[in-house]
Amino acid sequence: MRAAPLFLLLAACSTPAANEAKEAEEGADGGGTDGATDGGSGEGIVDIEDYPYKGWVNGDVTVTLFREDEDGNRSTVTWEESGYDTYPFGPIFVGSYTVPTSTSPNPTYAGTTLIESPTIEPSPFQMRVGAQEETSILVYAAVDVLGDGVIGADDPRGAWPVELPLTDGVEHDDVHIEILAMEQSEVTCADTGTITITGTVTVNMDYFGGNVGIMLVGEDGSGPYHVTTVQPRTTGAGSSATYSLEVCADYGPMRLVAAWDSNQNQLYDPNDKWGVYTLDHEADANPVFVGNANMNNYPIDIPLGDRPGVQVLSFARISGTVQMDAGTFSDLPSGSDVWVVGMAYRPDREFDVNDAAVTLSAKKFAWSEISSAAAKDWELLVPANTTIYLWAYADTDADGMLNEHGEGVGAASGDGRIPTGEGFGGIELRIAFVEE
Numbered sequence: 001m002r003a004a005p006l007f008l009l010l011a012a013c014s015t016p017a018a019n020e021a022k023e024a025e026e027g028a029d030g031g032g033t034d035g036a037t038d039g040g041s042g043e044g045i046v047d048i049e050d051y052p053y054k055g056w057v058n059g060d061v062t063v064t065l066f067r068e069d070e071d072g073n074r075s076t077v078t079w080e081e082s083g084y085d086t087y088p089f090g091p092i093f094v095g096s097y098t099v100p101t102s103t104s105p106n107p108t109y110a111g112t113t114l115i116e117s118p119t120i121e122p123s124p125f126q127m128r129v130g131a132q133e134e135t136s137i138l139v140y141a142a143v144d145v146l147g148d149g150v151i152g153a154d155d156p157r158g159a160w161p162v163e164l165p166l167t168d169g170v171e172h173d174d175v176h177i178e179i180l181a182m183e184q185s186e187v188t189c190a191d192t193g194t195i196t197i198t199g200t201v202t203v204n205m206d207y208f209g210g211n212v213g214i215m216l217v218g219e220d221g222s223g224p225y226h227v228t229t230v231q232p233r234t235t236g237a238g239s240s241a242t243y244s245l246e247v248c249a250d251y252g253p254m255r256l257v258a259a260w261d262s263n264q265n266q267l268y269d270p271n272d273k274w275g276v277y278t279l280d281h282e283a284d285a286n287p288v289f290v291g292n293a294n295m296n297n298y299p300i301d302i303p304l305g306d307r308p309g310v311q312v313l314s315f316a317r318i319s320g321t322v323q324m325d326a327g328t329f330s331d332l333p334s335g336s337d338v339w340v341v342g343m344a345y346r347p348d349r350e351f352d353v354n355d356a357a358v359t360l361s362a363k364k365f366a367w368s369e370i371s372s373a374a375a376k377d378w379e380l381l382v383p384a385n386t387t388i389y390l391w392a393y394a395d396t397d398a399d400g401m402l403n404e405h406g407e408g409v410g411a412a413s414g415d416g417r418i419p420t421g422e423g424f425g426g427i428e429l430r431i432a433f434v435e436e
Helices: 030-032
Strands: 005-008 053-068 074-075 090-097 109-115 123-131 135-143 157-159 164-166 171-186 194-203 212-217 228-231 241-246 252-260 272-275 289-290 300-302 317-322 335-345 359-365 376-383 387-395 409-411 415-419 424-431
Touching: 053 157, 090 123, 109 135, 123 164, 135 171, 135 272, 164 252, 171 359, 194 212, 194 272, 194 289, 212 241, 228 241, 228 300, 241 272, 300 376, 317 335, 335 376, 359 376, 387 424
Parallel strands: 053 171, 194 300, 317 424
Antiparallel strands: 005 171, 053 074, 053 123, 090 109, 090 135, 109 123, 135 157, 135 164, 157 171, 194 241, 212 228, 212 252, 252 272, 252 289, 272 300, 317 376, 335 359, 335 387, 387 409, 387 415, 409 424
């Protein structure tokens, strides 16, 4: 079997240079240390069972591969075509976080679980979720594609496209998440070779076991580009260990961070305890400058810093209006629905709007909403800092099958391919009927 390539979600291969222009994410993972975990018993670890509002989210995760040609057109790839007969990657992390509201603007993690041994078939999960108040949550999944124990910024991920209400005792079943991944070459060091960063990592809280990972990441949270793991002695109090991290030379300014697998799920995820390189044990001393000489005596403290060292998940809100290119919605057949859909790739035939392999996010307008309206405002929650296809459809038979022959369509621009960035508005979609 061939060596596993690096698969990325809807993005190009990530290197520090490719991320220089990307702003540091201020998104959903900024409050990772405030969320709940499902394991451990140390300081700061929150038991979901202590929350007044608790429920379950049950479903499965499927990893689907696709290719992209030089024109940006995407096509799915079967596991057989890819050369794999068994699942070649690491575990799948499933997480949920609260949807920001006017009263609770900062999202917090509502629950996590781990699919330790995924397969090329749909892999089931059961996740306990909880919150301090009745709220709505978003559910997503990410693959540790390199098996390095880190859910990184460029690891493939997918999300359930709609918000789920979280009330006490609620149970959401059949949450099917599709993770779309495209084949890219693995990043390797250039001819400059490697250097070594050494130091001591210290857990300054009750330490009850679990690995500690030391990582080199981009200034914007991209990566990690290099990871090494140590395990301090279990003392019940703070504990330390020395580390040695081999990295590519001549990166320039980077961030040196670490994570303690405090929930002991064998993965460094946003809900773990994170730390940073520090000189005074009080402030973040990053960035470090990675040149062509070894770097010795770089201490790291855990916990320290205001966010996870690797920015994993980011959703963006895009919005605009949808209307008919000629006439009004009332000119559609009575009972029609109108859909605005963000898609992973442009379908070349009809598709079910509930097909998670295609649909990333969708907004439906029923006939009762559009029959007397000239235009409708829409908003979608889509993956940030990537590219999607944004289209509007007139579902004239209201069967949920879109892009059918003879039904109206409209694209955001050209073929509908748009960068999501950190989100934006003012997108105008016009639905027209294509004459044969």
